[in-house]
Amino acid sequence: MTTIAIIGLGNMGKGLAKRLAGKADLVLSSRDQAAVTVFAATLPAGVTVLDQADAIAKADIVVLALPYATALDVAANQALSGKVVLDMTNPITPDFSGLLFGFDTSAAENLQEAAPQARVVKGFNTIFASLFDRPAAETAGIPVFLAGNDQAAIAAVEDLVKLSGFAVEKTGGIEAARLLEPLGMLNIRLGYGLGHGTDIAPAWAKLDA
Template sequence: MTNIAILGSGRVGGTLAAKLAEAGHKVAIGSRDAAGVSSKWAGKPVTVTGIADAIGAAEVVVNATPGDTSVERLGALRDALAGKILVDVANATVRRPDGMPGGLVYPGGSLAEHLQEALPGTKVVKTLNTMLFTVMVDPHSLKVPPTAFLSGNDAGAKATVAALLGDLGWPADWIEDLGDVGTARGPETIMLIVPSILRNHGMVPFALNVAR
């Protein structure tokens, strides 16, 4: 069992929290509005608490906050996040008026790299950002096996995250370790094709796949 804090209580954070708790992990959602969010989780094996308390009790922290503000939000938590594994599943994009991604916030880099720079004492691992959120916890729902990418500087942290992916239903051979945190640039650019995919197919489960 791993103590996990989820930062972000939207669809992505909530979906991951429910599945990780179902897999036997101790999960806390850290929220600035813990009282308002907690009613949604009444009777379920997920704790809702303040951000500082959630991080303090966790070994692994999941960043499911909006990517365009993640560096600012998490940078302010630098001391609290020191020594933790930070699983970054967010995408930092400039939003169009219709809410769809219109460009990358960090076109010469990646959100994961900027988080690692802002949090030097934290082990940042990028993963699960190349798919609709439902696929994160149900990869077998697709007709073709999807690929979950890992990018991070610490091999031990990536091994821990790979094990958590296994608990979410990802077979080991569907996980591709790309290398250090700089390799997150590739997967993060995938968001640029999402508006076209959604226009053509609607809000249906999808993910990037590496055909071998």
């Protein structure tokens, strides 16, 4: 069974953990290990709580459910060589008004550069955490857009996405994250700035010929 380590337990990390618990060998880690232990006790049996280094060492897939700057620090300072790394981040400005950068690089590419022997895949950055609390049947058709250079890593994350109750839309190499991160920012603007709420997600519709 694939071992998945979720690093960081904000709303996204907790939401994904709830969807995966009992379906995968799940390891959780956060700076507040006491709070992680309390949260893990609410999940099905078999969830392990470890410190960050041990969680990463144990995992086949490392999910960075962290703010971008913290995720970059993890990528630069932890042993991620050979690991599939799922980057959920959006590099948002402190006031949430826009992205720190875009179109000529991306958070995913910067994480890949910081951990060159890791296999980084962008995903879940266009999904609000509240969707994890919906019944899985309601989210089964909502796409999680994936971008990455390693096809085996893409396949592993595709399995994770489907296991968590979402659909997959592949977008190509990791440079496609330059498009996915602005799409995530558009979703944030629609949800918060324009009052659509967080029970929304982008998707593409294909019309019949």
